Amino acid sequence: MRIISKVLELKEYLKEQNENIGFVPTMGALHDGHISLIKKARAECKFVVVSIFVNPTQFLEGEDFDKYPSKDEADKKICQFAGVDVLFLPQVDEIYSDDEVRVVAPNVRGFVLEGATRPGHFDGVLSVVNKLFNIVNPRYAYFGKKDAQQLNLISLMVKQLFMDVEIIAVDTVRDSDGLAKSSRNIYLTPEQRVEALKISRSLSEASKMVGKRLLKSSEIKAHMKEILKPLEIGYVEVLNREFELISEVELGNSVILVEALVGETRLLDNVWL
């Protein structure tokens, strides 16, 4: 595995590859969710690039940018074991300069759900992903379904800006008790971790309702909110795959999403039905 931190060096190195590149952009603190993205890329592409870059522009004032979990050496080992060809570790001052041209999220879909409580978050995500795609020039890029709105907006960016990359959505990986893997799970105390299970449980209960053809969004949401008590709920929503609110689950075209605060930690989860 080659470790590269300079953009130009990476571009030169990738120019020599004539293979399709599979790309997994991450913010490090790699867990089983990331590993499943890397494995899928490894299985589908001759050449795999992983980037680790804790992107400052997607954190809002007062968020956890400064304490975002980091485990550089473990991350390198994970990538090496997973057969990554290039690990790209760019520096902030090469990715960003003063007075930047930015890529911004759409006015509607970028400012609901996560975007409503974290205005500007997705502008940061789209800007850095746009840059990384232009640097790496991948044929396929892999993102987790757990960050469903991010996945939706990145797919939208690729389509609307006519970028030559295919976005591959990968299923959420969970702990054996159901908790969705997240780098931020590390923030949870043992008691909070138990409380956090209400999130995945609310979603599996929602799936059961859908299985029984109880499809009304209002009823599903009410049931989920009961289960989530006493957690502070960011949102519970039923959307179609275009990320528009729907009043009834459309089988094969729906996502049910939850954001809840467990202690200070904001956790996301969702189910695709």
Added chain:
Amino acid sequence: MRIISKVLELKEYLKEQNENIGFVPTMGALHDGHISLIKKARAECKFVVVSIFVNPTQFLEGEDFDKYPSKDEADKKICQFAGVDVLFLPQVDEIYSDDEVRVVAPNVRGFVLEGATRPGHFDGVLSVVNKLFNIVNPRYAYFGKKDAQQLNLISLMVKQLFMDVEIIAVDTVRDSDGLAKSSRNIYLTPEQRVEALKISRSLSEASKMVGKRLLKSSEIKAHMKEILKPLEIGYVEVLNREFELISEVELGNSVILVEALVGETRLLDNVWL
């Protein structure tokens, strides 16, 4: 020359070309300024693509989008004579959709000069150029120095978003009496056309001052404003090539810019010193 209006058809066709592509994006109403861009592309590249697309998002409410000059048949002839390989004529509904991811101009450099009187204009320019670059994937793209701020911001976008295209700046073409070629010159009455010559004259007088080592921006601007009277001046500024205001001309690194209203018509010109 092949004429293509569908994005996918263009992408498929260009995939078959293994040559470096030279690209000249335009809004049509082609004049000698555009022709010099096309000729330069033709001289430097094996394969030349010209696009004609009157981009709605770079016009502000109340601007001349609806009456922007158009001469489709003449434009096609011009491209054919100039040896263009592909003329790309995209449709608005394929380039834009609802609720768009956008590329936006930087907060400082995007909102001075043209950007100050036309807020949002450069967001539209950058968004469409970003899309067109992703569609055409050119090695070189040609832009006129007359639209100096546009040229600066597009160069900035390419650099900051790490796009794989080289921007080539091409000298302004003028009528024999000095008026810079512009599609909007067609709006001028014969009397206004005479008045408009004050713009290029103010710039040649500025050049003379610089030739005599009178380099102070304030003195140059004062002299230019005298010459421009009684035109309504949008701005007269002295900048370095990074588009920062400077108090004294730096030889080899400066641009002096004018925007003035002649009747209802907003005209731009500049000189690179």
